Amino acid sequence: MQLRTAYNSRDNSPLRYIDWFTVVLYAILVIGGVVSIYAASYQFDNAGIFEFSMFSGKQMMWIGISVVIGFCILLLDRRIYDAYAYPVYVAIILLLILTIFIAPNVKGSHTWIVMGPISIQPAEFGKFATALALAKLFSGYNFTLNKSYTNYLKAGLIIVLPIVLIILQRETGSALVYTSLIFVLYREGMSGFVLFAGLCSVLFFVIAIKYTEVLFWSMPLGEALVFIGIMLLVVGMLFIYCRSWELGRNTALGYIGGCAVAALLSYFGIDVNGTIFFVALISASVIYLLIAMFRENVRKAFVAIIFAAASMLFLFSVNYAFGKLESYQQLRIKVTLGIEDDIRGVGYNVNQSKIAIGSGGFLGKGLLNGTQTKLRYVPEQHTDFIFCTIGEEEGFVGSTIVLVLFLALILRIIHIAERQRTAFGRVYAYCVASYFIFHLAINIGMVIGLCPVIGIPLPFFSYGGSSILGFTILLALLLRIDASRRESVN
Secondary structure (H helix, E strand, O other): OHHHHHHHHHHOOHHHHOOHHHHHHHHHHHHHHHHHHHHHOOOOOOOOOOOOOOHHHHHHHHHHHHHHHHHHHHHOOHHHHHHOHHHHHHHHHHHHHHHHHHOOOEOOEOOOEEEOOEEEOHHHHHHHHHHHHHHHHHOOOOOOHHHOHHHHHHHHHHHHHHHHHHHHOOOHHHHHHHHHHHHHHHHOOOOHHHHHHHHHHHHHHHHHHHOOOEEEOOEEHHHHHHHHHHHHHHHHHHHHOOOOHHHHHHHHHHHHHHHHHHHHHHHOOOOOOHHHHHHHHHHHHHHHHHHHHHHOOOOOHHHHHHHHHHHHHHHHHHHHHHHHOOHHHHHHHHHHOOOOOOOOOOOHHHHHHHHHHHHOOOOOOOOOOOOOOOOOOOOOOOOOOHHHHHHHHHHHHHHHHHHHHHHHHHHHHHHHHHOOOOHHHHHHHHHHHHHHHHHHHHHHHHHOOOOOOOOOOOOOOOOOHHHHHHHHHHHHHHHHHHHHHHHHHO
């Protein structure tokens, strides 16, 4: 009887149902990260990779701690994470609030809690806490995101609260990571128009900031292009989404006619204020659509109305919002957009990083043979700019292998998400996938000059105890939740 009990205990062990493919990917990425950190911080006096005087040695210590914590997470009952999701979230929120007041100033931010030789970044732990809270919300009885606006408010509050607190710590990069959770809401039923609006916001922001020269009608070119874009998108919505030929045709003719009149006035020497003209023209189309919506019962036209009004408000807020950024943040954005060329100042890191990656060629210079990285031309190359070390020493082939490994991990996480039998497991898994996608896209984009430098680490590769610990906990919780799926069957 005792033997049978022992056998059943082993048979029901959560380790039996762990997704080992994910574990193998994790191990490969972590090992690759340690080697990359060693290469990025290598000194010519040849300290060993395991030496605690090297960043690689310190990172291995954090990896060991992370693995132990991850193993403990795998052994605990999955129901614990469901039951204590909200308390964990509240505890992390309180820790984030405390961090604002007790964290020292480190490079302009107050996001690190220093305890002797150890520093931790609570924002990294907020990721899994927010994911658990969001999963708990969606697993509630009869909870559907589109059921009421209150549900949107609850989900939004869970996501926005850590963002606000981290921004108050003056750590914009870490705060932006949480915005990736909008993809989770989209998966759970949120309208695609929200993603469309987000894409338009980014596009309008870039255009308005980049093209500031005045070419005609006393208005910046960027502002004019945004107004034209708004009009084209409104007409497109009326034709495609509303499927109203009449409204689309009349609105388009109104825009064309208005622009023709303004052009004629300008031709005959009559001054035209472009900003006032476009605002008046789009506002007139909004009034027309409002009348048509009620008179002809075209309810879908309301989407085009809201888009037009919100887009104009956003456009006028761009300069104000941009002016509220720190001067170095403004300069980073300008350098990224090609407005300014500051290769000796703000743009120095990115410029040297691109040189390092480009010099690696197809096969790279070989491990520990990099010149840009070994001579310290790239600052922070063991943290946020770790990918330039990979590019220089391992070349295109090595960089591609790293990206393929991350792609395999993300696709595996999505696969795990889709096979979950509960909303809790599915939502949590998609939160994890969103975090990894955001970190990978922004970090690589930052290193090669496609995104502003905002301090986003490359998971498992960038040096940092809080980072490796946070991502390990994220994956360990995912594996434990996924294992419970099979436990319930057996």
